[in-house]
Amino acid sequence: MTLDNALLTDTVPTAHVLPAWLRGPRLAGLPPLDSSAAPPALSFEFFPPKTEALETQLWACIRRLEPLSPRFVSVTYGAGGSTRERTHQTVTRIVAETGLVPAAHLTCVAASRGEVDEVARRYWDAGVRHIVALRGDVPGGGAYVPHPDGYAYAADLVAGLKRIGDFEISVAAYAETHPEALSPEADLDNLKRKLDAGATRAITNYFFDTDVYLRFLDRCLAAGITAPIVPGIMPVSNFQQAVKFSAMCGASVPDWLGHMFDGTENDAETRRMVAAVVAAEQVRLLRANGIDQFHFYTLNRPDLTYAIAHILGVRPKTA
Numbered sequence: 001m002t003l004d005n006a007l008l009t010d011t012v013p014t015a016h017v018l019p020a021w022l023r024g025p026r027l028a029g030l031p032p033l034d035s036s037a038a039p040p041a042l043s044f045e046f047f048p049p050k051t052e053a054l055e056t057q058l059w060a061c062i063r064r065l066e067p068l069s070p071r072f073v074s075v076t077y078g079a080g081g082s083t084r085e086r087t088h089q090t091v092t093r094i095v096a097e098t099g100l101v102p103a104a105h106l107t108c109v110a111a112s113r114g115e116v117d118e119v120a121r122r123y124w125d126a127g128v129r130h131i132v133a134l135r136g137d138v139p140g141g142g143a144y145v146p147h148p149d150g151y152a153y154a155a156d157l158v159a160g161l162k163r164i165g166d167f168e169i170s171v172a173a174y175a176e177t178h179p180e181a182l183s184p185e186a187d188l189d190n191l192k193r194k195l196d197a198g199a200t201r202a203i204t205n206y207f208f209d210t211d212v213y214l215r216f217l218d219r220c221l222a223a224g225i226t227a228p229i230v231p232g233i234m235p236v237s238n239f240q241q242a243v244k245f246s247a248m249c250g251a252s253v254p255d256w257l258g259h260m261f262d263g264t265e266n267d268a269e270t271r272r273m274v275a276a277v278v279a280a281e282q283v284r285l286l287r288a289n290g291i292d293q294f295h296f297y298t299l300n301r302p303d304l305t306y307a308i309a310h311i312l313g314v315r316p317k318t319a
């Protein structure tokens with residue numbers, strides 16, 4: 001019997017086990033997090049609720065994450081501006097009832113410049129000073145056609161917002177290239193245009209392969225971009241849903257991730273634990289590579305985000 005065969009049987013002579021283990025690779029592992037270093041800056045993304053029950057869930061989420069003192073919290077704008085009022089209500093309630101700094105997402109799709117400017121002015125008047133400026137997608141899919149009187153692309157929107165007020169502006173970036181971009185280089189030029197137009201940070205679409213993001217940072221720097229390209233982290237607790245969504249937004253789902261979730265379809269508890277481990281490993285690896293800002297797609301559920309923030313050394317501030 002060869003040693004390999006022996007390892008597959010129940011009658012393994014124990015004397016062979018340790019030598020086999022010792023033939024395995026020896027990896028250094030992630031360096032321990034430096035507890036004396038300043039914790040990273042975080043931001044949290046929420047979506048505006050459609051029902052009273054979802055509103056209750058959102059506010060429980062906000063209250064749970066609020067003591068972590070994020071740099072800002074952002075509220076998405078539904079496809080084609082479908083949540084214009086709900087986004088506005090959520091953002092203004094955050095202004096009125098919390099100590100958080102809100103950022104309102106705003107898109108160009110299916111709206112004239114006048115309509116978009118009006119939304120932006122309402123935010124300015126309500127004391128909101130941070131906008132996440134996006135092109136948006138056509139509701140229900142289909143090819144994007146700019147509104148005849150609208151802002152064609154996010155770079156145009158950034159310039160338009162700067163004419164309305166001195167907003168802080170964040171924009172989107174795609175470590176794996178936006179699916180409609182002519183080329184990775186054209187997409188990078190577009191990111192540069194958005195920053196040159198007045199945005200001060202980009203937030204990436206989520207990604208699972210950390211190397212892809214780190215290589216993207218190299219490409220950004222080579223293109224002369226020095227603004228923060230904050231990694232968007234999505235703790236995945238519903239793998240099937242993530243696969244569907246990733247196909248639409250151009251995020252690749254590596255085989256190893258599928259393997260991690262394989263067989264957990266009817267086991268929500270295990271899925272959540274796997275999700276926490278995957279996201280914790282990802283942020284630790286990013287942190288070990290010097291990244292000190294993270295944006296979390298919370299999906300209005302606080303627990304995974306809270307736990308991962310805790311691992312990163314972010315603790316509640318008590319009054």
Ligand SMILES: Cc1cc2nc3c(=O)[nH]c(=O)nc-3n(C[C@H](O)[C@H](O)[C@H](O)COP(=O)(O)OP(=O)(O)OC[C@H]3O[C@@H](n4cnc5c(N)ncnc54)[C@H](O)[C@@H]3O)c2cc1C
Pocket residue numbers: 075076077078079080105106107132133134135136137152153154155171172173178179180181182186187190194203204205206232249
């Ligand atoms: C952090 C983040 C938050 C998001 N929040 C929302 C949200 O709240 N609501 C929502 O509906 N969507 C949201 N999205 C999704 C986003 O709207 C879509 O990914 C959309 O397809 C592109 O938006 P953008 O702002 O990146 O577009 P842009 O930067 O305008 O780019 C869109 C595409 O057009 C290309 N392009 C740009 N300029 C030109 C040009 N002049 N000629 C030809 N091609 C050009 C780009 O390379 C790219 O392929 C978000 C995405 C991210 C990463």
